[in-house]
Amino acid sequence: MSPGRTDWVEAATRTLRGADPQTLTVRTPDGVRIAPLYTEADFPTDGDPMGFPGLAHFARHSRPQGSTAGWEIRQAHRCDADTSATNRAILDDLAHGVDGLLLYDPPSDPEGLAALLDGVHPEMVGLHLRPGADWEDTVAAARSLWRGRPGVGGTLGIDPLGRLARTGTLRTDPDAALATAAEVAREVQADLPGFRTVTVDSTVFADAGATDALEIALALAGGVAHLRAMVAAGFEVAGAGAQIEFTASVGPDQFAGVAKLRALRRTWGRVMEASGAPDTPMALHAVTSWSMLTRRDPWVNMLRTTLACFSAAGGGAQAVTVTPFDAAVRQPSELGRRIARNTESILALETHLPRVIDPGGGSWYLDDLTEQMSQRAWALFGEIEAAGGLTAALLGSLASTLVSDRRARQSDDYDHRRRLITGVTAFADPSEELLEGPPADPRPGSDPDPDPIVEIDPLLPHRWAQPFEELRDRADALARHGTPPTVDLIDPAGEVASGPSRDAAAEFFAVAGISPGDGESPIVCICPGAGEEPTPATVAELSAAAVVFVAAQPDPGLTAAGAAGFIHPEASLTEVLGRALDIWEARS
Structure with a gap:
């Protein structure tokens, strides 16, 4: 006898260490629910509710073939x-x-x-x-x-x-x-x-x-x-x-x-x-x-x-x-x-x-x-x-x-990395060279009518990567002026950081073209290892000579001690990285 849904639920629960497999359910930007598993019970097919190709309502195709x-x-x-x-x-x-x-x-x-x-x-x-x-x-x-x-x-x-x-x-x-x-x-x-x-x-x-x-x-x-x-x-x-x-x-x-x-x-x-x-x-x-x-x-x-x-x-x-x-x-x-x-x-x-x-x-x-x-x-x-x-x-x-409402909600998802853009907000390469060629034209058909009698605000095209590419553009401008932006990644003891926390912070800063530094950067990021926690005293001491970010969840005590921001899975890319670039631009 082949395994059934109950068997899958039991196996998935074990894999999730006791959590309900329904926690794997996600929703699209439209609120459409996507479950972790589908069977006949999720969409009964008696009577062929989706119809046949080429027949009304044509869900499956406009043509019979x-x-x-x-x-x-x-x-x-x-x-x-x-x-x-x-x-x-x-x-x-x-x-x-x-x-x-x-x-x-x-x-x-x-x-x-x-x-x-x-x-x-x-x-x-x-x-x-x-x-x-x-x-x-x-x-x-x-x-x-x-x-x-x-x-x-x-x-x-x-x-x-x-x-x-x-x-x-x-x-x-x-x-x-x-x-x-x-x-x-x-x-x-x-x-x-x-x-x-x-x-x-x-x-x-x-x-x-x-x-x-x-x-x-x-x-x-x-x-x-x-x-x-x-x-x-x-x-x-x-x-x-x-x-x-x-x-x-x-x-x-x-x-x-x-x-x-x-x-x-x-x-x-x-x-x-x-x-x-x-x-x-x-x-x-x-x-x-x-x-x-x-x-x-x-x-x-x-x-x-x-x-x-x-x-x-x-x-x-x-x-x-x-x-x-x-x-x-x-x-x-x-x-x-x-x-x-x-x-x-x-x-x-x-x-x-x-x-x-x-x-x-x-x-x-x-x-x-x-x-x-x-x-x-x-x-x-x-x-x-x-x-x-x-x-x-x-x-x-x-x-x-x-x-605009849906654009704002989706933009927020990208900004907080609930949705990722490969090569831009994930696996970004700060040393990448842009393609060369004649500049891209505006989208086809976007030229306004001459002598219009009706005018409204047009719906302007927007690429989801655009806000993060603008951060990279700012970093490129700094590099052209001889000050490529960097960040010193250190552990709570002030030594060069290593491990997952350091790697996550490096990837975060790479979104804005900010590379790991060599100890001379005006920005430092404390990257705690397993079992380590930065203290307000450490943050306060470092803040005397640099702007301090912390690779951890927000902590009011560290903020009060001078932490400028926190690097964590749902941190705002444009807010934190924009602040880091502001520091470099002021310095240059």
Whole structure:
């Protein structure tokens, strides 16, 4: 007889020295509960509550063949610079496995668009536009070039509410912009039948700090806003739904990413069911997260984007865009683009991931995660709709408040090391040299509309590593002036410290580029060994000649004796390390 749950609980309790195994339960930033073990009892599968791939509510996939249909390898290009250079990069991508182009800020005239795509066979590649403020001219250029050409398809990328969120500007009233988008969608159906007109890009919210459930909720609200506008323009609901492609962000947590895409499809399926078109599947494009990228130790970004790409493919995205690993450091290099597209090619061709209809099928954990995420997203969607929908949420304070609240909570988790960033807040290398290259541009599509009539505070992109990289930048500036910051790590007797406490303190200070010193630093950190405790007298004596930190839990007695701060597992990185750098900057 095979072991059961009771056997596991008994074994886990012994391993935990009598503690309840449920203490291993954790919660995501959305409050989703993740248990240490899942069985049929956690998510009963009688009746197949998650449904089947290709059938409403489409949680498991939009297509019956699921992941075996593969996905489009969609490479992004910013097109507002040198057209000939961008064209060369596009042709290079197409020659090496890319089958979809994501074109930010493409030319708005037929001649410019044709020059950008010179040498491209449009029938052989998905063409996905993300126009700027002059989107109507860009759509007209696309109609001029591709009208009546069989086999040409993609997306026109009309996304006025996403643009308002990203840039804080619109040249027209948002409701008028939605109505115009709906009219354009109706007009181009005959000319460009292979194109979806509308994009609901929720990555702007994720980039600004939204959690998974909040991003889903805001995406649903954006989709509903377009549905209403298109139905008012004469579309049937199913036809309107078929005109929309959703773009969502995926991060380095592979299980959360799979569940997120499942929950997005599932909740949109509920919207379509309530609207009278339950059999209309979602078109879903996933982009690896901008907020997870780092400037420091950017090579780790390759691992992050690989995990994100895996979760996008495993979660049933029909198209995936991998952000180049060096995008936060510099304008993406040829190496960055090559690694991005090869990440997808290897996952598609060498891992056999597309040989399984639903890679996550049968996982009680994923099903439960999907269910919880769906419930939280649906509740937030209801809150946004009750407040007047996405337009009202953007023009008022609701959207920015929801996003900033979750950004603050997640930032606090990173600052107190409840969540770690490899190469930045864990295993940082103070001697690392930054990559070289042209400085990174602002995020694509962030240029404001000229002469706007609507202006709000934009939702600015934020990388989780940014506050800690700024600490490193301060340390680099000190080093350039000949005073690289150091800290003397000593034991309570004043000797050079050793052991786990010393190593933990060294790693803590390394986050800010502060290296162990040689006894001449204006900063010392007392690192007690096993059974050792620093005394107020020791702290007071050391404080006469240096600023003293202690690698221990906060102690009021040591603070009163002059301790400037404490290094412990939940100490604030920005507070303690910022104070240490202040001391060095004052000294220099």
